[in-house]
Structures are given as C-alpha cells and as structure tokens.
Amino acid sequence: MNNLFLMRAVAFNSFSESVRNRFFTLFAVFAFTAVYASVLAGVMAVDQEARVLADFGLALIELTALAYSLFGASSALLKEAETKTIYLVFSRPVPRWAYLAGKLAGALLTAGLMLAMMGAMHLSLLAFRGFGLPDFYAWALAGTFLKLAVIISFAFFVSLFSTSSVSTLVISSIMWTLGHFAAEARFMAEQLPGLKGFVFNVFLWLIPNLQLFNARDAAGAACALGPAVLFSAAAWVAASFMGALWLLSRKEF
Amino acid sequence: MLGIPSSMAGGPRTFSETAKVRGRLLLAAAVLAWAAGSFVSRGYRSPFPPPSEMRTPASGATGDMLALALGTRRLFADLWFIRLMQYYGSREVRESSNEPGHEAHSHSVDEQGRAHCGGESFGKGRYPEFLPRARHVLEIDPAFTAAGLYGAASLAFNMERPSDAEELLRYALEYSPRARSGAAQFKEDRWKYLNVLAAIGYSKAKNPAAVSESIAPLLKDPDCPVMLKQQAAFLNKKAGNYAAAAAIYADIAATSRDEAYVKNARRQLEKLARIKKITSMNRIDRIKERKK
Numbered sequence: 001m002n003n004l005f006l007m008r009a010v011a012f013n014s015f016s017e018s019v020r021n022r023f024f025t026l027f028a029v030f031a032f033t034a035v036y037a038s039v040l041a042g043v044m045a046v047d048q049e050a051r052v053l054a055d056f057g058l059a060l061i062e063l064t065a066l067a068y069s070l071f072g073a074s075s076a077l078l079k080e081a082e083t084k085t086i087y088l089v090f091s092r093p094v095p096r097w098a099y100l101a102g103k104l105a106g107a108l109l110t111a112g113l114m115l116a117m118m119g120a121m122h123l124s125l126l127a128f129r130g131f132g133l134p135d136f137y138a139w140a141l142a143g144t145f146l147k148l149a150v151i152i153s154f155a156f157f158v159s160l161f162s163t164s165s166v167s168t169l170v171i172s173s174i175m176w177t178l179g180h181f182a183a184e185a186r187f188m189a190e191q192l193p194g195l196k197g198f199v200f201n202v203f204l205w206l207i208p209n210l211q212l213f214n215a216r217d218a219a220g221a222a223c224a225l226g227p228a229v230l231f232s233a234a235a236w237v238a239a240s241f242m243g244a245l246w247l248l249s250r251k252e253f
Numbered sequence: 254m255l256g257i258p259s260s261m262a263g264g265p266r267t268f269s270e271t272a273k274v275r276g277r278l279l280l281a282a283a284v285l286a287w288a289a290g291s292f293v294s295r296g297y298r299s300p301f302p303p304p305s306e307m308r309t310p311a312s313g314a315t316g317d318m319l320a321l322a323l324g325t326r327r328l329f330a331d332l333w334f335i336r337l338m339q340y341y342g343s344r345e346v347r348e349s350s351n352e353p354g355h356e357a358h359s360h361s362v363d364e365q366g367r368a369h370c371g372g373e374s375f376g377k378g379r380y381p382e383f384l385p386r387a388r389h390v391l392e393i394d395p396a397f398t399a400a401g402l403y404g405a406a407s408l409a410f411n412m413e414r415p416s417d418a419e420e421l422l423r424y425a426l427e428y429s430p431r432a433r434s435g436a437a438q439f440k441e442d443r444w445k446y447l448n449v450l451a452a453i454g455y456s457k458a459k460n461p462a463a464v465s466e467s468i469a470p471l472l473k474d475p476d477c478p479v480m481l482k483q484q485a486a487f488l489n490k491k492a493g494n495y496a497a498a499a500a501i502y503a504d505i506a507a508t509s510r511d512e513a514y515v516k517n518a519r520r521q522l523e524k525l526a527r528i529k530k531i532t533s534m535n536r537i538d539r540i541k542e543r544k545k
Contacts (some may be wrong), residue, residue, distance in 0.1 A: 041331075041332075041335070044335050044339075045331060045334070045335055045338075046338070046509075046510050046511045047399075047478070047479055047509055047510055047511055048331070048334065048399060048400075049510055051327075051331065051399075052331045052335070055325075055327045055328045055331050056328060056331070059323075059325045059327075059328045062324075063323070147324075176323075177322040177323070180321060180322055180323060180324040181321055181322060182294075183297070183299035183301070184299075184303075184304045184321060187299075187303050187304060187305075188304070204291075205287075205288065205291045206287075206291075207291075208290065208291070208294070209291075209294040209297060210324060211297070211299065211324060212294055212297050214324045216324075216327065217324055217325070217326045217327050217394070218300055218396075218430075228293050228294075228296060228297075231289075231290070231293050232290040232291075232293045232294045233290075234290075235286045235287065235289045235290030235293070236286075236287060236290040238283075238286045239283045239284070239285075239286035239287035239290065240283075240287075241283075242279050242280075242282050242283035242286060243280070243283040245279060246276055246279040246280045246283060249272065249275070249276055249279070250276065
C-alpha cells in the first residue's frame with residue numbers, strides 16, 4: 001500500500017513537472033493554431049468540410065500529442081540521471097518498480113490531458129463552424145491514447161539503453177512508423193515464399209500493430225475498440241514496462 | 254569457485270544471485286507479454302485494400318507513404334479528394350488553347366450540374382486523369398463513400414463515360430467496408446453505389462424517369478454529392494415533376510456550401526416558381542373558358 005502511495009507521488013510529481021514545462025504551453029499554442037489552420041482546408045473541401053475538419057484536427061491532435069509525449073518520455077529518466085535527482089529518490093526506500101510506474105503514469109496522464117485539451121479546442125472549432133460531434137470522435141481519441149500509451153512505454157524502455165534522448169526519439173519514431181505499416185508488412189510477408197517469408201513473419205512479432213488502435217482511420221468500418229485491442233495494448237505496455245524495469249534494475253545508482 | 258557453497262557465502266552474494274534470477278524472470282515475462290500482445294493482434298484484418306491495389310501517381314508517392322506511415326489515411330484521402338475537385342474544376346488545356354475566349358468565363362454550374370466554368374459544355378471535358386484520381390481516393394480510404402459517389406456520378410452523367418463510372422463503382426463495391434458481427438450500429442454504404450450503378454444502367458437505356466427514381470433514395474443522405482442532387486432535380490424538371498424538382502433545389506440551396514450550386518439552385522427555384530405561376534394561370538384560364 002505504501003508503495004502505491006509512493007508511485008502516486010512520483011506520478012503526480014512527473015505530471016505537474018510536464019504541465020509546468022514551457023514546451024507544454026508552446027505545444028498547446030501550436031495545436032490550436034494548427035487546428036485553426038485546418039479551417040482553410042475545410043473550406044476548400046466545400047460540401048465535405050465537416051469531414052475534412054474532423055480528419056485534419058484529429059490527425060494534428062495525435063501528432064502534436066505524440067511529439068510532446070515522446071519528447072517527455074525520452075528525456076524523463078535521462079534528465080533525472082544527469083541532474084542526479086534519481087540518487088535522491090533511490091537513497092530513500094523507493095522501489096524501482098514504483099518509481100518507474102510513477103514516471104510512466106505521469107507521462108500517460110500528461111498525454112491524456114493534452115488529448116482532452118486539444119479535443120475540446122477542436123470540438124469548439126467544429127461547433128463554431130456549425131458542425132456537431134462526429135460519430136467516431138470518442139473512439140478516435142481513445143485509440144490515439146492507446147497508441148500513445150504503447151509508444152510512451154516503449155520510449156521509456158529505449159531511453160534506458162540508448163545514449164541520448166535524440167536516439168530514443170529516433171528509435172521510437174521508427175517504431176511508430178513500422179507499427180502503422182504492420183498490416184501492409186504482414187500482407188507482404190504472406191506473399192514471400194519459404195525462409196524469407198518466415199523471417200519476415202518473425203520480425204513482425206517484434207512490431208506492435210498500431211493500426212489496431214487507429215479507430216480514426218477506420219471511422220467508416222465499425223471501429224469499436226474491442227477487448228482484443230485493449231488486451232494487446234495492455235500486453236505491449238506491460239512488456240515495455242517490465243523490459244525497462246529489468247534494465248533499470250541492472251543500473252547502479 | 255573457492256569450494257564454498259553459495260548459501261554459506263554471505264548475504265551480498267545471495268542477494269546478487271536472487272537479483273539475477275529476478276532479472277531473468279522479469280525479462281522472460283516481458284518477452285511473453287510482448288508475444289501475447291502480438292499473438293492477439295494477429296487476428297486483425299485490415300479493412301483497407303492491399304498495397305498491391307494501390308496505383309500511386311508519381312507526384313503523390315510521398316503523400317501516400319505518409320498516409321500509411323503515420324496512420325493518417327483519412328486525412329490524405331481528403332487531400333486527394335480536394336485535388337480531384339480542383340482538377341475537375343480546372344480548365345482543360347485543349348479547350349483553353351483551342352478556344353481563346355474561354356478564359357473569360359465566370360465560374361458557375363449549368364442546368365445539368367456540369368460546370369465550375371461558364372463555358373458551354375465545359376464540364377463535359379475529357380479529364381483523362383479523373384478516373385485514376387477518383388480511384389486513388391478510394392484506394393487510400395475505401396470508406397469515403399461521398400468521394401466514390403461524386404466520382405462515379407461525374408463520370409457517368411457529366412463526362413458521359415459510363416463504363417469508367419462502372420469501373421469505379423465496382424472497385425468501390427469491392428472494398429466498401431462491410432458490417433462486422435457485433436457492430437449493430439454500423440450501416441453499410443454499398444446500397445448507395447448499387448443505386449448509382451442502376452441509375453447509370455437506366456441512363457444508358459435512355460430512361461430518365463428510372464434514373465431519377467434510382468437516385469431518389471440517396472438524396473437525403475449526407476454522403477450524396479450535390480452534383481447528383483442537381484442531376485435528379487434536372488431530370489425531374491425535364492419530366493415535368495416540378496414540385497419534386499423544386500424540393501431538391503430547395504434542399505441544395507439550404508444545405509450545400511458550394512456557392513455555384515447554391516446560386517444555380519436559387520435561380521432554378523425562381524424559374525420553377527414562374528412556371529408554376531404560368532401553369533396555375535393556364536389552369537385558371539382553362540377553368541374560366543369552361544365556365545363560359
């Protein structure tokens with residue numbers, strides 16, 4: 001129970017640190033400007049303005065939240081190690097799992113807050129243009145959150161063995177891209193004969209299929225995020241967390 | 254190593270061994286959890302056409318790559334659709350070079366919905382890239398029904414290329430998302446394509462009344478392109494169904510965001526009101542004559 005309180009304390013500390021960060025404000029301003037700029041594209045789409053506004057806004061929300069979350073996740077642990085804050089934490093009876101879980105929870109809370117804030121801005125913009133709430137909106141945001149959860153936890157894992165936050169950013173961004181290509185890559189693997197196909201298939205087990213959570217893109221295709229999707233997200237987050245904990249337990253502070 | 258059993262070697266060594274075992278267990282659990290996530294996700298079947306179906310125009314390869322890599326298919330389908338409308342709204346080189354006076358035309362819509370330029374029969378043009386561009390929107394997002402309907406209706410009724418329209422509709426029907434079990438709220442859009450397909454068939458058989466009837470169920474649908482509504486209104490007007498035509502024009506005037514169509518609809522409503530007046534006057538005259 002005590003450990004859970006410790007975890008909560010780390011999480012809130014990490015969350016408030018993120019929110020107080022100057023970059024957070026900058027990203028919010030950027031998101032608002034970008035979403036507003038989508039009005040122009042909407043006007044060009046004439047009778048499809050509602051659809052274009054919704055799509056532009058949701059894509060920008062996701063990319064902005066991704067950029068900030070990756071930036072935060074890749075530097076969170078490294079920064080604490082560089083500033084030696086981590087020594088202060090571990091000199092007290094704080095288990096490493098509670099510390100890591102707290103950090104991860106803080107990053108997820110920040111991502112959730114960003115999505116909620118930008119979603120509210122976007123919806124008010126849609127209302128201002130005379131459009132209602134798109135049917136799939138909540139699913140799209142939920143799917144984006146799941147994607148972010150998977151990639152943030154993966155970035156935490158990578159940050160514990162990479163040499164700089166830039167390399168963590170690059171590796172995680174590559175994983176994000178590969179994750180969206182997973183369905184196409186699997187199609188190609190199925191076309192490949194023999195050993196090549198087998199090797200390709202094995203490689204695909206290492207990549208989380210982020211298209212699973214892409215309720216935004218599958219808006220026309222009955223996009224409820226089912227239990228299998230939630231299970232996959234939980235499994236990938238847990239795997240990255242345990243991998244990161246394993247790396248953290250090997251480090252000496 | 255020194256012949257001392259590890260259990261007798263003291264606390265730190267035991268602790269280190271335990272930590273090692275814990276670490277290995279943790280790693281194994283991480284691998285298992287990752288594999289479980291990947292195993293469950295293998296049941297996922299992409300609702301999109303396979304990559305082999307994509308015929309990317311050279312100028313759009315980067316956009317398509319981004320659409321797939323960032324999971325932003327809908328957004329890029331929207332961009333392709335805007336580009337399609339711009340392409341169809343632009344003047345063809347052949348026409349502008351052969352007809353020097355063409356550039357002076359103002360943008361508007363003719364009675365049959367051909368247009369975006371005041372020149373007579375301009376919307377009819379050849380637009381050789383129209384089919385591949387319209388198809389490409391559906392390759393990126395097969396759920397973009399409005400784009401499919403717009404493309405098919407433009408090809409069939411404006412450019413008079415029904416075989417191209419049928420090709421587009423067949424593609425749209427093949428990849429249009431279907432309802433999955435458990436998705437009770439999901440409504441398939443395939444019937445819309447089938448109705449336009451039927452309308453094209455009737456159009457070939459020179460049966461405007463049947464064309465209008467096939468399009469009718471689509472008219473209240475939010476996916477129905479304004480140009481198709483315009484076509485239905487025109488056919489109704491031609492067949493003498495002035496009330497039906499007026500209702501469609503009123504709907505266009507009230508709901509469309511395309512200024513050219515809205516202006517035309519208002520113009521047509523005024524014309525229909527005059528016709529109605531004349532018709533009613535004629536009726537009154539006939540009644541008066543009968544009374545005499």
